[in-house]
Amino acid sequence: xxxxxxxxxxxxxxxxxxxxxxxxxxxxxxxxxxxxxxxxxxxxxxxxxxxxxxxxxxxxxxxxxxxxxxxxxxxxxxxxxxxxxxxxxxxxxxxxxxxxxxxxxxxxxxxxxxxxxxxxxxxxxxxxxxxxxxxxxxxxxxxxxxxxxxxxxxxxxxxxxxxxxxxxxxxxxxxxxxxxxxxxxxxxxxxxxxxxxxxxxxxxxxxxxxxxxxxxxxxxxxxxxxxxxxxxxxxxxxxxxxxxxxxxxxxxxxxxxxxxxxxxxxxxxxxxxxxxxxxxxxxxxxxxxxxxxxxxxxxxxxxxxxxxxxxxxxxxxxxxxxxxxxxxxxxxxxxxxxxxxxxxxxx
Amino acid sequence: xxxxxxxxxxxxxxxxxxxxxxxxxxxxxxxxxxxxxxxxxxxxxxxxxxxxxxxxxxxxxxxxxxxxxxxxxxxxxxxxxxxxxxxxxxxxxxxxxxxxxxxxxxxxxxxxxxxxxxxxxxxxxxxxxxxxxxxxxxxxxxxxxxxxxxxxxxxxxxxxxxxxxxxxxxxxxxxxxxxxxxxxxxxxxxxxxxxxxxxxxxxxxxxxxxxxxxxxxxxxxxxxxxxxxxxxxxxxxxxxxxxxxxxxxxxxxxxxxxxxxxxxxxxxxxxxxxxxxxxxxxxxxxxxxxxxxxxxxxxxxxxxxxxxxxxxxxxxxxxxxxxxxxxxxxxxxxxxxxxxxxxxxxxxxxxxxxxxxxxxxxxxxxxxxxxxxxxxxxxxxxxxxxxxxxxxxxxxxxxxxxxxxxxxxxxxxxxxxxxxxxxxxxxxxxxxxxxxxxxxxxxxxxxxxxxxxxxxxxxxxxxxxxxxxx
Numbered sequence: 001x002x003x004x005x006x007x008x009x010x011x012x013x014x015x016x017x018x019x020x021x022x023x024x025x026x027x028x029x030x031x032x033x034x035x036x037x038x039x040x041x042x043x044x045x046x047x048x049x050x051x052x053x054x055x056x057x058x059x060x061x062x063x064x065x066x067x068x069x070x071x072x073x074x075x076x077x078x079x080x081x082x083x084x085x086x087x088x089x090x091x092x093x094x095x096x097x098x099x100x101x102x103x104x105x106x107x108x109x110x111x112x113x114x115x116x117x118x119x120x121x122x123x124x125x126x127x128x129x130x131x132x133x134x135x136x137x138x139x140x141x142x143x144x145x146x147x148x149x150x151x152x153x154x155x156x157x158x159x160x161x162x163x164x165x166x167x168x169x170x171x172x173x174x175x176x177x178x179x180x181x182x183x184x185x186x187x188x189x190x191x192x193x194x195x196x197x198x199x200x201x202x203x204x205x206x207x208x209x210x211x212x213x214x215x216x217x218x219x220x221x222x223x224x225x226x227x228x229x230x231x232x233x234x235x236x237x238x239x240x241x242x243x244x245x246x247x248x249x250x251x252x253x254x255x256x257x258x259x260x261x262x263x264x265x266x267x268x269x270x271x272x273x274x275x276x277x278x279x280x281x282x283x284x285x286x287x288x289x290x291x292x293x294x295x296x297x298x299x300x301x302x303x304x305x306x307x308x309x310x311x312x313x314x315x316x317x318x319x320x321x322x323x324x325x326x327x328x329x330x331x332x333x334x335x336x337x338x339x340x341x342x343x344x345x346x347x
Numbered sequence: 348x349x350x351x352x353x354x355x356x357x358x359x360x361x362x363x364x365x366x367x368x369x370x371x372x373x374x375x376x377x378x379x380x381x382x383x384x385x386x387x388x389x390x391x392x393x394x395x396x397x398x399x400x401x402x403x404x405x406x407x408x409x410x411x412x413x414x415x416x417x418x419x420x421x422x423x424x425x426x427x428x429x430x431x432x433x434x435x436x437x438x439x440x441x442x443x444x445x446x447x448x449x450x451x452x453x454x455x456x457x458x459x460x461x462x463x464x465x466x467x468x469x470x471x472x473x474x475x476x477x478x479x480x481x482x483x484x485x486x487x488x489x490x491x492x493x494x495x496x497x498x499x500x501x502x503x504x505x506x507x508x509x510x511x512x513x514x515x516x517x518x519x520x521x522x523x524x525x526x527x528x529x530x531x532x533x534x535x536x537x538x539x540x541x542x543x544x545x546x547x548x549x550x551x552x553x554x555x556x557x558x559x560x561x562x563x564x565x566x567x568x569x570x571x572x573x574x575x576x577x578x579x580x581x582x583x584x585x586x587x588x589x590x591x592x593x594x595x596x597x598x599x600x601x602x603x604x605x606x607x608x609x610x611x612x613x614x615x616x617x618x619x620x621x622x623x624x625x626x627x628x629x630x631x632x633x634x635x636x637x638x639x640x641x642x643x644x645x646x647x648x649x650x651x652x653x654x655x656x657x658x659x660x661x662x663x664x665x666x667x668x669x670x671x672x673x674x675x676x677x678x679x680x681x682x683x684x685x686x687x688x689x690x691x692x693x694x695x696x697x698x699x700x701x702x703x704x705x706x707x708x709x710x711x712x713x714x715x716x717x718x719x720x721x722x723x724x725x726x727x728x729x730x731x732x733x734x735x736x737x738x739x740x741x742x743x744x745x746x747x748x749x750x751x752x753x754x755x756x757x758x759x760x761x762x763x764x765x766x767x768x769x770x771x772x773x774x775x776x777x778x779x780x781x782x783x784x785x786x787x788x789x790x791x792x793x794x795x796x797x798x799x800x801x802x803x804x805x806x807x808x809x810x811x812x813x814x815x816x817x
Contacts, residue, residue: 057452064422068445071437078426078433079744085427086754090761093416097765145434145511151750306438306515313445320449327457 003311004304007069008293010317011062016282018058020173020275021328023166025052027174029095029122030167031193032115040186041115043339047181049099050335054328056092061324068313072145072303073293080140080147081132081154088128095121123167130166134159137285138215139295158211165204169278172197176252176270181339187267194270195256202249205281209242212288216296219288238287245280248273353743355751356428359758361725363420365718366762370414372717375489375536376543377407378482383570385475398563398781401466403547408463409773413766415451420758422448428751432732432742438515439505439522440495447491454484486536493535497528499733500724501596507736514733526596530589531724537582538720542713544574545680548687549710550777552703563781565697572687572696579681586677591644593727597734598650599659600727603666606631607651614638614649620667627652628663661729669722676716683709 025048035041067074078085094117102114135154142148175194179187213220220226224234252273255265291299304310381400388396422444425433433440461469461477469477504521505514516522551568554560594601601607606617608627613636620631638649652660683706690696728734732742 060419060422060448061452063426064445064448067422067425067433067437068441071441072434074426074437075430075434075744078423079428079430079746082427082746082750083753085423086757089420089423090757092419093761093765096416097768101768146431146745148745151747305441308516308519309438309442312442312519316442316446316449320453323457324452 003307003314004069004300006314007065007304007310008291008300010321011065011069012286014058014062014065016279018055018062019282020278021055021058022052023126023170023278024048024173024177024271025055026095026122026126027170027172028177029119029174030126030171031174031178031190032122033119034189034193043182043186044178045099045118046339047178051331052099053096054331056096057324059092065317069305069310070293070300070303071305072298075145076140076142076147076294076298076303077136080149081135082151084128084131084135084154088125088132091121091124091128093121095125126167126170127163130163131155131159133166134162137162137212137289137295139292140297142294142297158215161204161211162208165201165208168197168200168204169281172201173271173274173278176274180267180271183338191256195253198249198252198256201277205245205277209284212285218296222288241280241284241287245277245284248276248280252277350748350752352746352748352751353740355748355755356743356746357739359428359751359755360424361722362755363417363424363758363762365721366766367414367417367421368717368721369714370410370417371485371489372535372539372542372714373546374407374410374414375485375539376541377403377410378478378485379540380543380547380570381407382475382478382482385478389471389475395562395566399567402563402776402781404463405776406773409769409776411459413769416765417762418451426744427754428744428746429732429742430744432737435512435737435742436499436514436733438513439498442519443491443495443498443523447488447495450484450487450491454481454488458484489535489539490532493532494523494525494528497531498522498525500531500728501525501527501592502733502736514736527589527592530585530592534582534585534589534720537578537585538713538717541575541578541582541680542717544571544578545683545713546710546777547571548575548683549707552699552706553778554781555697555699556703556707557778558699559779559781560697560699561781568687568696569691572684572691575680575684576688577684579677579684582677583681586674587641591642594642594645594649597728599652599655600661600666600724602650602652602655603661603663603727604670604723606663606667607649608653609651610648610654611651612648614642614651616641617667622664629667658730661727666723666727669719669726672719673716673723676712676719679709680712680716 028044028048032041032044035044066077098114098118098121102111102118131154134156138156138158140147140149141153172194175190175197178190179194182190213223213225222234223238224231252270255270255273258265289295291301293300293303381403384396384400384403387393388400458477458480461474462481465474465477502514503525504516504518506517507514547567548571551564551571554564555568590601590604593604605614606620606629607614608625608629615633615635616637617629617631617633620629622628623630638645642649652663683702686702687696687706690702696702730738730740732739
């Protein structure tokens with residue numbers, strides 16, 4: 001059994017679930033900055049309050065899993081993205097407690113502070129995650145088994161681009177979630193924001209896709225596309241991935257453009273389409289980078305822990321992960337349906 | 348002393364872990380206390396135990412949430428600041444910490460939800476099972492953390508890959524049940540129970556001083572004093588056991604704890620010491636010839652600081668004094684426990700007096716002992732992260748002092764804001780008493796099971812009969 005490959009797959013799933021689930025509630029957090037009233041803001045947060053901390057679980061499972069299964073990857077990547085990880089952690093802590101504290105604050109200034117901490121934290125966490133992704137794609141300078149670059153190597157035009165892309169992507173997920181969970185005025189607003197976010201996401205994803213080809217010749221080689229030539233034999237079998245992404249984006253735009261129209265599609269479709277767009281991007285990324293875990297220095301097998309450690313953990317993960325997954329599905333189904341005014345548990 | 352990346356990273360780790368340990372130490376004990384209260388209620392049918400349960404479960408929810416939030420930061424430290432350690436020991440530490448994460452999230456995902464949100468939604472027996480599962484689960488979480496930390500103190504069951512220098516397990520049972528693990532696990536679990544008992548005692552005493560005494564207040568005070576009187580003698584024994592193991596495997600640590608200067612067949616007990624201009628660096632007040640009693644199991648010469656090269660000794664004063672602070676706090680807790688039980692027996696425990704005024708600051712002593720005890724253990728094993736095999740300096744990530752100074756500052760500010768708010772909120776509930784609980788909040792609609800912060804005001808946790816009565 002190829003244990004490193006199995007673990008790479010498990011961690012990829014955990015990270016993907018994190019992006020899809022917490023990305024959605026981070027997006028709602030950012031959108032709450034545009035709420036026109038406290039009541040509207042409470043409606044927005046009421047759609048994510050039952051699920052947000054479960055969503056964050058996947059970040060810890062992904063991060064903890066990376067340490068446990070691929071210690072060398074963890075050891076190289078974490079020092080390389082020291083400052084963005086710090087910003088992400090601080091932002092997530094602030095945002096997490098702001099969920100509760102903004103309801104407990106009695107005086108106007110403290111209430112405004114925790115509201116600000118809520119959407120500011122959501123924004124900072126999203127941006128830093130995107131920047132970390134960009135730094136990951138561009139790869140890390142290593143010497144021996146250590147990171148050998150500087151404190152700000154993560155900062156580049158490319159990583160800023162991925163930072164903004166992830167931010168808009170999360171806003172899109174959040175807007176589509178609000179379309180699913182709300183009605184009336186707020187839903188209309190979510191459709192408008194969703195449309196703008198979709199346009200931004202489409203531009204960003206296209207730019208990132210092209211820029212990724214320029215990151216390293218090995219990526220170009222895999223897709224068979226470079227600035228000067230195209231190898232049909234290579235791009236053809238892979239082409240369904242970007243084509244699916246484009247088609248889903250077009251479909252989502254069509255759904256969004258029928259603002260308020262009677263013929264608008266079902267409310268659940270935009271969220272599903274947005275997930276599809278994210279998945280196509282994720283799979284595209286996996287195609288570009290596989291099997292690198294520390295691009296372009298170490299692959300999955302270089303960085304894996306010993307087989308006896310991976311095997312021991314697989315037993316635990318095999319029992320626990322299905323339970324956690326089942327519970328996640330249970331919570332989501334328990335809170336299925338539209339949020340009504342005053343549904344937020346703080347009333 | 349230069350504030351380089353190494354020292355700053357050590358300070359940062361000490362800061363975030365000292366902050367973090369307060370919450371697990373408290374929640375492990377509190378979960379057990381809640382299980383006892385609920386069990387007593389089911390067994391005796393006495394209303395007072397139910398009220399105690401419903402009161403303390405709110406504080407439990409807050410403390411648990413704070414523990415989770417501060418714990419997330421911990422796991423990232425291994426990568427960001429101690430990446431070489433992460434790489435070298437990942438194949439051994441990974442599964443131990445991985446199982447801790449899985450246990451914690453398994454708990455959060457299942458039984459905690461039933462415990463916090465299920466009072467009116469599941470049957471009594473099922474709810475009691477959920478409470479017990481959470482209590483057992485927190486102990487299992489501690490099991491893995493203590494196992495990982497103890498392996499770093501007394502590593503066994505491993506080999507080192509000659510090519511990469513990485514550790515790997517050759518015998519998992521020897522890794523998990525390494526020599527210092529049993530004594531340190533028992534020591535930590537007792538510490539958690541004692542810390543919680545001290546807090547419960549302090550809250551009860553404060554309510555009595557403020558004239559808010561009621562039946563649950565009296566019971567929580569009695570139970571807390573009884574727990575202290577019962578567990579503190581056990582804890583002294585567990586601490587002694589831990590010291591004997593340390594003496595066998597980490598003699599330099601014990602030499603620093605005891606302040607022994609010269610190696611010899613018989614040693615004394617240094618009560619107090621101060622820096623001096625001699626070879627050893629300290630002068631003190633010593634009770635002579637105590638080692639045949641205190642270290643009865645030791646064979647041969649007892650090593651003093653002179654047996655170790657300067658760069659293989661732990662920082663003397665930090666270890667020396669933190670140990671004495673821990674012992675002092677423990678003795679005070681023992682006295683408060685015995686005194687409380689005596690007052691219980693005399694029937695005067697509910698009459699506010701000197702005892703109650705002393706009991707209020709005693710509430711912090713458990714935390715003081717936990718932190719100073721961990722300082723003794725962790726500073727005492729310096730200069731090693733994996734004792735005898737990987738030095739702290741060699742474990743450091745390639746980060747700059749500027750980066751670490753920034754992150755340390757950010758963590759200090761963030762923790763100060765967040766945890767002050769949280770602790771104030773917990774203290775407000777703890778001191779509120781039972782007679783004057785504010786009216787239950789308005790009905791709040793559907794809630795997620797398992798959001799600890801949110802359960803604090805959850806109407807589902809207010810039993811229907813109490814709501815009806817109010």
